[in-house]
Amino acid sequence: MEYSSIGIKLKDLRQYYGVSQRELAKDICSQKAISKIERGESQPTAEMLHQLALRLGVEISYFFEEHDAPRFNYIQETKDRIEELVTNWKYEEALDIIREELKNPLFRKPTHRKFLLWQRSICHFYVTDEKEDAIELLKVSMDIETNSKKTISTVDIAMQMSLGNMYSDIQNYELALYYYEEALRMSKKLPAYRSNPPMIKIYYNLSLVYYRMHEFEKAIKVASEGIDLNYKKNSVFLLGEFYYQRGISLFYFGRINEALQDIKKALFIFKERGQSVFYNFVELNFLRFQRASNALIKE
Template sequence: MVKNEKRLISKELAKGICTQPAISKIEKGEVCPQLDTLYMLALKLKVPLSYFINILLFENKDYIDQTVTYIEELTSRHQYQEAYHLVKAELKTKNQDPWFHSYLTWQQYYNGYQLNYYHADECLDDLKKLLKNQTIIMERFLDLKIINTIGTIYSNLGKYKESLFYYEKILSNYNGKYINPILESKNIYILRVIYNKAKTLYDAGDYQVAVETVKEGIRLSIKNHNMSLLGQLYYYQGQCYEKMTYNRDEIKHSYQQSLYFFELLENYTYVEIIKKLKKEFLE
């Protein structure tokens, strides 16, 4: 499928090249345009001709979508070993779609890092190299996922300044009106970035800014009707309130809210953790 990188409307894109309906069919992957048409489109969109040729020759959208969905199901369940082996096997395939190859490379380092197969510095170097392919990785906001992983690794290393730099790199350019429905909404993914930023601020001892970040995450969760991280956000709100010696009732309310969402989403691992660690506030 040919992507309209400059977000030109089909009428403007077609002007002087082909008809507007033809552009629509190309974008939907219903027709394969001639080389001269691709050349003119590449000039207008200011992308290399090879980008379109690679996509048209090697894209298998259904297979890619199914594989990406399965890999992300594995990582969401922390089944890093299974995800890593699947990704390594997929990377052996020749003539892959460029975006899918970048995605698999990111997942290789993400899961490999979780399994301690790669040193943090090695992961950071190679993930930063992936960011240079902006034309490719902007699709399905893979660039944001790579940047978020870099921020997380820096946070794990205790390099909070560097970590926050990468989280802010995402959030400073975030437009809440934009939604990408493919596999995972960009708006919903931003919640994960906000949560990671709040955790990093908490670990760095900046509790006031951490609380403000948590509240932004809660506000955005409500706006997008998404509960996936509300338990974690309320938990860190309680943690910050404890450090800032807030009123006991406010701390208790945060942990009660956290427990409510963990139980509602049947996240029993976190239910047990919060009941054990915050027992005094829940009785």
């Protein structure tokens, strides 16, 4: 691989975040070494590149073409497994792995420990009644510094969203909104190629919280922004969920015909994507809203 490619990517990301060569190099290498790497005159060592990636809030694979990216190692495979278990609500199984890996020397680096404590806080939140303890553990993990304060990583944003989710689940909607809005602010500062999925998910969570607070007009507005972002980015990520969320908010806001149209769109998307569980749930609510609409017409 051309060393100049690494240098170009390094320089682009450094300048995007407004980090000087001296700031980037601190405790890693010399400013002169950064300059040589960016000009393609020098090759960074694997450890140096790893440290630079951490400081800039990206994975080391960012600097490589897809076919050159290193194979997942044990640490990455373990992280992927934990995330898969947590995503599928298998919290006890995830906790078993986390407890073991917290004793593993391979996970002593701040970035890995931060990840483990973050995932542990999520599991603890959902398998115990100690909600506040789980929230405090998440805040402790967020305080672990792994990159330059000027840069933002998708992990930083995801942790803000996790905190928003926890506060939403315990019905502290004001704090949930605060952390979702902070996540959105951070997401907007990411380079465009990295910001799409986080922003779309944040818009959905914000709309859901506004709906739960019965602020239906705000829920409609945010859901509409999420739908527009999907179309702008040629994405269908959470598109069915957005249409359903906007539809039920429109219904309770009194715009019943528009609500039914949105819920029909959600049903079409869920059917096309083979999401039968979502389809069946939404269909039941569509029929319920339709009956309510017919009753209003008769009156």
